[in-house]
Amino acid sequence: MNPLAGxxxxxxxxxxxxxxxxxxxxxxxxxxxxxxxxxVSIIGVGSVAAAFVVAVAVYLAVRAAHPDAPYVRTLxxxxxxxxxxxxxxLQVDQLSVVMxxxxxxxxxLIHLFSVGYMHDDPGYARYFAYLNLFVAFMLVLVLGAxxxxxxxxxxxxxxxxxxxxxxxxxxxxxxxxxxxAFLVNRIGDVGFLxxxxxxxxxxxxxxxxxxxxxxxxxxxxxGGAVTAIALFLFMGCVGKSAQIPLYVWLPDAMAGPTPVSAxxxxxTMVTAGVYLVARTNLLFAMAPVASAVVAGVGALxxxxxxxxxxxxxxxxxxxxxxxxxxxxxxFVGVGVGAYAAGIFxxxxxxxxxxxxxxxxxxxxxxxxxxxxxxxxxxxxxxxRNMGGLAAYMPWTARMMWVATLAIAGIPPLAGFFxxxxxxxxxxxxxxxxxxxLIVWLFGIAAAFLTAFYMARLxxxxxxxxxxxxxxxxxxxxxxxxxxxxxxxxxxALTILGGALNLPHVETLHRWLEPLTAQGAxxxxxxxxxxxxxxxxxxxxALIGIAGLWLATRILKPETLVPPERAPQETGFAKLxxxxxxxxxxxxxxxxxxxxWFSRVVLWKGLDAGVIDTAGVNGSAALARGLGWxxxxxxxxxxxxxxxxxxxxxxxxxxALxx
Amino acid sequence: xxxxPSLAVSAILFSLGVVGVLLRRNAIVIFMCIELxxxxxxxxxxxxxxxxxxxxxxxxxxxxxxxxxxxAVGLAIVIALYRHRDTVNLQSINxxxx
Numbered sequence: 001m002n003p004l005a006g007x008x009x010x011x012x013x014x015x016x017x018x019x020x021x022x023x024x025x026x027x028x029x030x031x032x033x034x035x036x037x038x039x040v041s042i043i044g045v046g047s048v049a050a051a052f053v054v055a056v057a058v059y060l061a062v063r064a065a066h067p068d069a070p071y072v073r074t075l076x077x078x079x080x081x082x083x084x085x086x087x088x089x090l091q092v093d094q095l096s097v098v099m100x101x102x103x104x105x106x107x108x109l110i111h112l113f114s115v116g117y118m119h120d121d122p123g124y125a126r127y128f129a130y131l132n133l134f135v136a137f138m139l140v141l142v143l144g145a146x147x148x149x150x151x152x153x154x155x156x157x158x159x160x161x162x163x164x165x166x167x168x169x170x171x172x173x174x175x176x177x178x179x180x181a182f183l184v185n186r187i188g189d190v191g192f193l194x195x196x197x198x199x200x201x202x203x204x205x206x207x208x209x210x211x212x213x214x215x216x217x218x219x220x221x222x223g224g225a226v227t228a229i230a231l232f233l234f235m236g237c238v239g240k241s242a243q244i245p246l247y248v249w250l251p252d253a254m255a256g257p258t259p260v261s262a263x264x265x266x267x268t269m270v271t272a273g274v275y276l277v278a279r280t281n282l283l284f285a286m287a288p289v290a291s292a293v294v295a296g297v298g299a300l301x302x303x304x305x306x307x308x309x310x311x312x313x314x315x316x317x318x319x320x321x322x323x324x325x326x327x328x329x330x331f332v333g334v335g336v337g338a339y340a341a342g343i344f345x346x347x348x349x350x351x352x353x354x355x356x357x358x359x360x361x362x363x364x365x366x367x368x369x370x371x372x373x374x375x376x377x378x379x380x381x382x383x384r385n386m387g388g389l390a391a392y393m394p395w396t397a398r399m400m401w402v403a404t405l406a407i408a409g410i411p412p413l414a415g416f417f418x419x420x421x422x423x424x425x426x427x428x429x430x431x432x433x434x435x436x437l438i439v440w441l442f443g444i445a446a447a448f449l450t451a452f453y454m455a456r457l458x459x460x461x462x463x464x465x466x467x468x469x470x471x472x473x474x475x476x477x478x479x480x481x482x483x484x485x486x487x488x489x490x491x492a493l494t495i496l497g498g499a500l501n502l503p504h505v506e507t508l509h510r511w512l513e514p515l516t517a518q519g520a521x522x523x524x525x526x527x528x529x530x531x532x533x534x535x536x537x538x539x540x541a542l543i544g545i546a547g548l549w550l551a552t553r554i555l556k557p558e559t560l561v562p563p564e565r566a567p568q569e570t571g572f573a574k575l576x577x578x579x580x581x582x583x584x585x586x587x588x589x590x591x592x593x594x595x596w597f598s599r600v601v602l603w604k605g606l607d608a609g610v611i612d613t614a615g616v617n618g619s620a621a622l623a624r625g626l627g628w629x630x631x632x633x634x635x636x637x638x639x640x641x642x643x644x645x646x647x648x649x650x651x652x653x654x655a656l657x658x
Numbered sequence: 659x660x661x662x663p664s665l666a667v668s669a670i671l672f673s674l675g676v677v678g679v680l681l682r683r684n685a686i687v688i689f690m691c692i693e694l695x696x697x698x699x700x701x702x703x704x705x706x707x708x709x710x711x712x713x714x715x716x717x718x719x720x721x722x723x724x725x726x727x728x729x730a731v732g733l734a735i736v737i738a739l740y741r742h743r744d745t746v747n748l749q750s751i752n753x754x755x756x
Contacts, residue, residue: 634754634755635752635755636751636752636753636754636755637748637749637752637755638748638751639680639683639748639749642679642680643680646676646679646680
């Protein structure tokens with residue numbers, strides 16, 4: 001009997017039901033009473049806040065019991081077919097509780113922020129309905145006790161992401177961005193599905209507990225089967241968590257409202273891939289090759305996206321590439337086998353990246369308001385139109401500086417500890433496998449670039465001379481408290497978050513031990529000496545400071561001009577501004593050949609040529625031909641019939657007489 | 659015992675009837691040929707009843723009765739046909755051609 005039975009954990013389903021009920025009510029209100037903004041706000045924020053209360057109760061129960069085995073609450077039998085039996089079941093353990101708290105906590109703050117940000121939007125009720133639905137699906141994802149249940153959440157959050165990216169679907173490019181996110185994610189989902197098929201064919205189950213119980217016997221460590229499973233699972237993660245080569249959808253996803261970018265495309269949904277790897281850590285630990293791929297892709301993505309972030313002008317695009325880069329760090333963490341470190345960075349990143357996005361949202365909100373007052377049609381997200389905003393919105397600026405220092409890895413903020421732990425683990429693995437040293441180097445380089453581009457964002461947005469224009473300047477003012485309040489809370493979490501997993505105390509690491517212990521048996525022990533550890537920490541902090549210092553030295557906000565008058569970039573800077581032209585590359589070598597293949601081969605060749613001609617029209621012609629032959633027999637002449645009749649009689653007689 | 663000659667005559671009559679049905683175009687003639695075939699069968703019944711029993715002879719009466727009824731119906735059809743089409747030539751009657 002699990003010690004959690006009979007505690008608050010039995011009510012964990014409420015955490016999903018409450019936001020879902022919020023979705024239903026707000027969805028109905030969107031049709032019936034779209035103007036009832038107060039009701040919508042209360043239901044939208046209240047349902048998620050209530051889910052957070054449930055999450056805290058569940059957390060307290062788990063903390064009191066600290067069970068070794070996950071507690072699974074089976075709701076009903078879902079797919080009982082032959083050997084396959086999947087239940088709609090929720091799993092509560094140390095990992096899902098961490099995710100539960102982060103998702104509901106950050107969601108509550110972002111819902112509150114949205115009340116201010118979306119206040120004048122005509123689609124207010126629809127927005128909150130989608131956002132509540134997202135929270136419900138995200139909780140299905142983190143609480144699911146089997147791969148199929150998790151997959152429901154996985155697809156559900158993808159759907160909500162699509163709906164919210166294309167929230168302002170009147171503009172074609174925003175609707176297209178939603179479609180792009182949806183389609184790119186499908187590629188990854190194919191991998192997830194294949195991984196599920198492989199797990200079922202090798203282990204005969206899709207339940208998490210059963211899978212991990214059978215895996216050590218059913219699969220050979222380092223064998224082809226487990227490597228294939230892990231790689232296909234990772235393919236799903238690459239899509240959902242925007243890693244190379246499927247990261248292209250995330251920067252475009254910034255077309256959605258900014259709180260959506262904060263919640264879905266920074267703090268929660270995109271980290272689902274990291275969660276999946278941590279959840280299936282046993283399978284990845286048994287497949288060292290797949291783990292190396294995870295770490296390699298993560299490191300490459302971290303550096304690659306950070307370089308693009310250097311030259312972006314759209315404030316949200318900088319943060320988007322920063323998110324891609326930080327997700328790369330998390331994959332380095334789970335790839336080198338430091339699963340707790342990966343989850344640690346996921347949590348701290350949720351805090352400081354949500355803070356950065358909400359801060360950016362606050363800036364965009366204020367810029368929009370100012371442009372609206374003076375009827376100007378400039379880009380409210382382009383940093384070249386901002387500058388010196390710290391004087392007008394001091395709270396937003398302060399809070400964003402906290403997050404900037406955290407993401408740059410300045411001690412003692414949360415980002416320093418989580419990033420350092422990942423890089424330390426990569427370095428320790430590098431002692432025996434030089435491949436991981438390269439991963440570590442990439443991580444260090446990306447950390448430097450991260451500090452640089454974040455300082456650039458802050459300098460151009462908040463410091464230097466103001467470039468908004470004389471007509472707009474009087475309208476610049478701090479955002480309302482519903483928007484700055486969540487910023488302050490997130491900033492507090494960003495400052496204190498590092499305490500979750502301090503070196504040598506390692507609270508989170510021990511918390512997750514019941515889940516990572518089984519996989520740890522397959523991994524080499526990581527125990528860098530204290531001297532090395534301290535050196536690495538100092539180096540990491542110095543690199544962050546160096547990035548910030550260099551940015552303040554070489555960047556001159558005074559020289560910036562509005563985008564209309566900006567000089568043409570040349571050389572490598574142009575390449576960075578154009579994001580390495582990866583989208584164009586995909587368009588050229590994947591999309592166009594695919595469209596050509598669909599049009600010329602599949603449509604004109606196969607569909608019109610084979611199926612229409614041979615299949616549809618062919619069978620019609622065959623029937624007509626046979627009918628024509630039959631109609632020739634029916635001459636209407638009694639004489640002919642008699643001839644056949646007599647012939648038939650003769651044949652029958654001959655047969656009888658033989 | 660004229661069994662074999664009787665059967666031979668019967669076979670000849672039946673064959674004549676078949677040939678008549680196949681070759682003639684006039685509905686009345688074809689009709690008469692069918693009667694010829696029926697009577698050929700009757701002759702067979704009668705001839706064989708010497709050996710097998712009276713059942714054959716009884717059967718002949720049934721055939722004659724049915725043939726009489728058939729003649730009535732058949733001739734009525736031919737008359738109706740002639741009234742509508744002014745001919746009893748079956749080659750020119752092909753309304754049901756496919």
